[in-house]
Amino acid sequence: MANLSGRRQSPLYHVIYIEREREREREREREHRIILQEVQMKGPYHKKALTNTAVKQKRSQLFTQEAQRQAALITDIEKIEVQYDGQPENCTLIMNKGMSTPYNCAQHINQMMMERSVLAEVDGQVWDMHRPLEDNCTLRFLHFRQSDPYYANKAFWRSASVMLGAVLESSFKDNLYVELCSYPSPNVRSGSFVYDVDLKIPEWEPSKEELRTLSGEMVKLSLAAHRFERLEVDASVALKMFADNRFKTQQIPQMAAQSTSGNTVVVYRIGDFVEVSRGPMMAGTSHLGKVSIVAVHPIETNEAQLFRVQGVALPRGFLLNHFAYGVLEKRAQQMNSGRLPLNISSTEPQTQASTL
Amino acid sequence: MNQAEIRKLIPAVRVAINAKHRKFSNPKGPEGRLTMLRKTVTELVKLERVELNYQRGDEARGYAERLIAMAIKHGDRHIPTMEMANYWLTEKQLVHKLFKVLAVRYKDHTESYTKLHKAPNIYPGFYRERVVLELKGNPFPPLEKKNSSHNWIHNILLEEAHQDYIRKKLKEGERSN
Known part of the structure; x- marks a missing residue:
């Protein structure tokens, strides 16, 4: 080959070139190894990091599948007689066994009953509005303005906690994998509803704006007017749903053991947020009116740094002047005295703050 | 005569009364109106709970209140009071009830002697506001659940x-x- 440039080329030119190339290759390999080591230290290279959005979708999908499976089990529609006792007049309704809910009964009665009722009382037992009726029964509706709305208030407080859980799980960026722990048994007299949560942050003192944002998210959830869908599932299904939450995986077997059937737990869904709880819950998120998230207190456990998030709320339609509501908000800032979640890795028999 | 002395003469009515009376157009004129109201007051004293149109119930209430207040204040030995009772109660045995039952019942009351409840309109019907007028302390079950x-x-x-x-x-x- 003619050397056009006229420059003399060393006979070793190609060898030197190849040597240099190899050296570069080796360098690159070294770099790759370092990166790989880093990745291996962090976790499996091929696996995507867990995000709350993905986990939420998975749970909601499992919920839908299970609901469809259970609905498919009912092949014949049987009729039941429901004796309604209350306003505007007592009546008998013919409903579908295992399908119709107290809410459906209210739809037959009138709009006010539909919108106002928080819970139902079926044969004297407190019943969710969206829980199918199982047999002939007597039916009453409970609401917030009865002379003693004990169960409605309690369900309201419990539902507010669950809604707070839903907000906490969806409000943070995806790089923080928020794990919900539990909430103590709802007690209105304590002045605040609570959710204990592992935010994967060592320290957090939320600013006023951050708290207001959380409150705003609660309002959005309330305006979305989701129903509290109820489903009784086998513990194995629940464990599959909550496989990505280390607290719930511990709580589910205990809750299943305490249930009447011995192996089932109740899961609720609002929008696409799924929560395991014994219930009962109010009919829908739209019952939540004025609400504010007021405080976040750190809780030490021996495995994780948890936070106790607290808020106060009133049902829709309860008007309170801003001064009086301010008094309630101020009181809700105090650390709630409800039972703390257990030390997660303790082996001794524990008194767990189970999700009631 | 100043106002303090008038108050001594006539017992105060313990319910709000319109400044102008209702005319209740009647073929017999004002006399017919009074006959109508007398009927209502007599019914009230007799039955202790009556359902009426709002206008008539509210108007009759003031007259019944005044009658009872006079009976309590003056008793049955007072001629003008007895004349009033004789006029307003068309059934004469009710005069005895007024002095011996109602005056005794309301002797220590500090509030009005009657109560006016809103009553529901029945559909379809006339869209006049209905009320229930009753004497307090009557033996019937309460209308409003507390x-x-x-x-x-x-x-x-x-x-x-x-x-x-x-x-x-x-x-x-x-x-x-």
Whole structure:
């Protein structure tokens, strides 16, 4: 080959070139190894990091599948007689066994009953509005303005906690994998509803704006007017749903053991947020009116740094002047005295703050 | 004669009364109106609970209140009062009821002797406001169920906040002592 440039080329030119190339290759390999080591230290290279959005979708999908499976089990529609006792007049309704809910009964009665009722009382037992009726029964509706709305208030407080859980799980960026722990048994007299949560942050003192944002998210959830869908599932299904939450995986077997059937737990869904709880819950998120998230207190456990998030709320339609509501908000800032979640890795028999 | 003395002569009516009376157009004129109201007042004293149109119920209420107040104040030995009772109660045995039953029943009352409840309109019907006029302390079951708001959620929260405040104040007091 003619050397056009006229420059003399060393006979070793190609060898030197190849040597240099190899050296570069080796360098690159070294770099790759370092990166790989880093990745291996962090976790499996091929696996995507867990995000709350993905986990939420998975749970909601499992919920839908299970609901469809259970609905498919009912092949014949049987009729039941429901004796309604209350306003505007007592009546008998013919409903579908295992399908119709107290809410459906209210739809037959009138709009006010539909919108106002928080819970139902079926044969004297407190019943969710969206829980199918199982047999002939007597039916009453409970609401917030009865002379003693004990169960409605309690369900309201419990539902507010669950809604707070839903907000906490969806409000943070995806790089923080928020794990919900539990909430103590709802007690209105304590002045605040609570959710204990592992935010994967060592320290957090939320600013006023951050708290207001959380409150705003609660309002959005309330305006979305989701129903509290109820489903009784086998513990194995629940464990599959909550496989990505280390607290719930511990709580589910205990809750299943305490249930009447011995192996089932109740899961609720609002929008696409799924929560395991014994219930009962109010009919829908739209019952939540004025609400504010007021405080976040750190809780030490021996495995994780948890936070106790607290808020106060009133049902829709309860008007309170801003001064009086301010008094309630101020009181809700105090650390709630409800039972703390257990030390997660303790082996001794524990008194767990189970999700009631 | 100044106002203080008028008040001594005529017992005050304990319900709000319109400045102008209702005319209730009647073929017999004002006399017919009074006949109508006498009928209502007599019914009320007799039955102790009557359902009426609002206008008639509200108008008759004032006359019934005045009659009872006079009976309590003057008793049955007072000629003008007896004349009033004779005029307003068309059934004469009710005069005895007025002095011997109602005057005794309401002797120590500090509020009005009658109560006016709103009554529901029955559909379809005439869209006149209906009311139930009753004498207080009648033997019938109560019309309005008392629904206490003591256990409503905001009242529970406010009550607990109040208790908290008292506890805090007591502690502060102990500390300063």
